Amino acid sequence: xxxxxxxxxxxxxxxxxxxxxxxxxxxxxxxxxxxxxxxxxxxxxxxxxxxxxxxxxxxxxxxxxxxxxxxxxxxxxxxxxxxxxxxxxxxxxxxxxxxxxxxxxxxxxxxxxxxxxxxxxxxxxxxxxxxxxxxxxxxxxxxxxxxxxxxxxxxxxxxxxxxxxxxxxxxxxxxxxxxxxxxxxxxxxxxxxxxxxxxxxxxxxxxxxxxxxxxxxxxxxxxxxxxxxxxxxxxxxxxxxxxxxxxxxxxxxxxxxxxxxxxxxxxxxxxxxxxxxxxxxxxxxxxxxxxxxxxxxxxxxxxxxxxxxxxxxxxxxxxxxxxxxxxxxxxxxxxxxxxxxxxxxxxxxxxxxxxxxxxxxxxxxxxxxxxxxxxxxxxxxxxxxxxxxxxxx
Ligand SMILES: Cc1cc2nc3c(=O)[nH]c(=O)nc-3n(C[C@H](O)[C@H](O)[C@H](O)COP(=O)(O)OP(=O)(O)OC[C@H]3O[C@@H](n4cnc5c(N)ncnc54)[C@H](O)[C@@H]3O)c2cc1C
Ligand code: SF4
Ligand code: SF4
Numbered sequence: 001x002x003x004x005x006x007x008x009x010x011x012x013x014x015x016x017x018x019x020x021x022x023x024x025x026x027x028x029x030x031x032x033x034x035x036x037x038x039x040x041x042x043x044x045x046x047x048x049x050x051x052x053x054x055x056x057x058x059x060x061x062x063x064x065x066x067x068x069x070x071x072x073x074x075x076x077x078x079x080x081x082x083x084x085x086x087x088x089x090x091x092x093x094x095x096x097x098x099x100x101x102x103x104x105x106x107x108x109x110x111x112x113x114x115x116x117x118x119x120x121x122x123x124x125x126x127x128x129x130x131x132x133x134x135x136x137x138x139x140x141x142x143x144x145x146x147x148x149x150x151x152x153x154x155x156x157x158x159x160x161x162x163x164x165x166x167x168x169x170x171x172x173x174x175x176x177x178x179x180x181x182x183x184x185x186x187x188x189x190x191x192x193x194x195x196x197x198x199x200x201x202x203x204x205x206x207x208x209x210x211x212x213x214x215x216x217x218x219x220x221x222x223x224x225x226x227x228x229x230x231x232x233x234x235x236x237x238x239x240x241x242x243x244x245x246x247x248x249x250x251x252x253x254x255x256x257x258x259x260x261x262x263x264x265x266x267x268x269x270x271x272x273x274x275x276x277x278x279x280x281x282x283x284x285x286x287x288x289x290x291x292x293x294x295x296x297x298x299x300x301x302x303x304x305x306x307x308x309x310x311x312x313x314x315x316x317x318x319x320x321x322x323x324x325x326x327x328x329x330x331x332x333x334x335x336x337x338x339x340x341x342x343x344x345x346x347x348x349x350x351x352x353x354x355x356x357x358x359x360x361x362x363x364x365x366x367x368x369x370x371x372x373x374x375x376x377x378x379x380x381x382x383x384x385x386x387x388x389x390x391x392x393x
Pocket of ligand 1: 135189278
């Protein structure tokens, strides 16, 4: 089968369902010049069975799975374990759900860093700790045959939690071809992961500056609390903990997305997971479910999810109206997003300038004076002043 039989590159999410399903192992993922991975069929091994084109979830309506609530059953809340909440990106819903699964003898599939943070890969909680899974890694994970690994666990009857981006959840169901009673799926609200070129450039920049390899790295440090977002790294004795928009990665994040993500197929009623989770952006600070260390928005989309969320002892939650839950993430959940005008220009600068932070000055987001002042305050002052501001995030 030739490569033209796969869905065109501008629509391919890189979900790897085709790679997983191929009976001859004829598909490998190749990184392109912009740092995105695409499937490539090795024609000398391919037996032309068509399994790869059949499994691809893009452009197809799902026929075997229906969710019970399309975003109408929504909650705001946070993990009551303070340590877990601090180490998670949002309100730590993932940690509460993962605990429920492991306490019941189940296995969790999530993503972790590898090779000094250069790679992001899927792994099972039998091999890595739940702690390593915590935190958003804003590049697409290598799947490593995860869909078939999850299937093997499901066939044993064990409880399985699979966490991923909406395209990865759709890929899992496409490979499984059916739902399982012992499967819980949880998708992240998704603005699209960034290219590995900008992730690498950020790590290169840190290592050039401090002349040490990176020993700690997170895109969601809670230096100021949940917001503003900060990127934290440790290189030798040096600690870098800087407001997102000032970092090389933060400047590039809006531009360095793969084309398919601007017009993501897996939105609204095409989202298939039991749970959809994210940051409860635009929450009112006075709400009972608000926590300044992070607040999760959770959509329970199936009866199974509804039952489970009521059993999570460590997740303090309040049911909220659909429009309240949607307002901070409407585009990510419901509609296509605009391709930034300077995307092509940005990608050209990224591939020629790499870790040269100065080269990205013209791509920096415009901030109001008020925001600039707020973001330059010492963290303790910022946190103190926030107590008197009861507005919306
Ligand atoms: C690329 C990307 C874009 C996102 N965009 C938005 C957005 O626009 N709006 C919003 O509200 N939320 C977004 N999120 C989700 C948000 O950042 C949090 O991941 C989510 O709220 C879960 O937080 P938590 O505190 O419950 O989990 P945590 O305790 O932080 O655990 C993180 C969980 O996410 C999984 N995970 C982390 N990185 C990846 C990855 N690259 N691919 C697959 N799974 C991963 C981990 O395995 C773990 O299960 C995005 C996440 C990613 C990875
Ligand atoms: S199955 Fe996934 S990786 Fe393969 S062609 Fe389709 S979208 Fe791309
Ligand atoms: S925006 Fe859509 S296609 Fe892109 S990574 Fe997210 S879920 Fe997948």
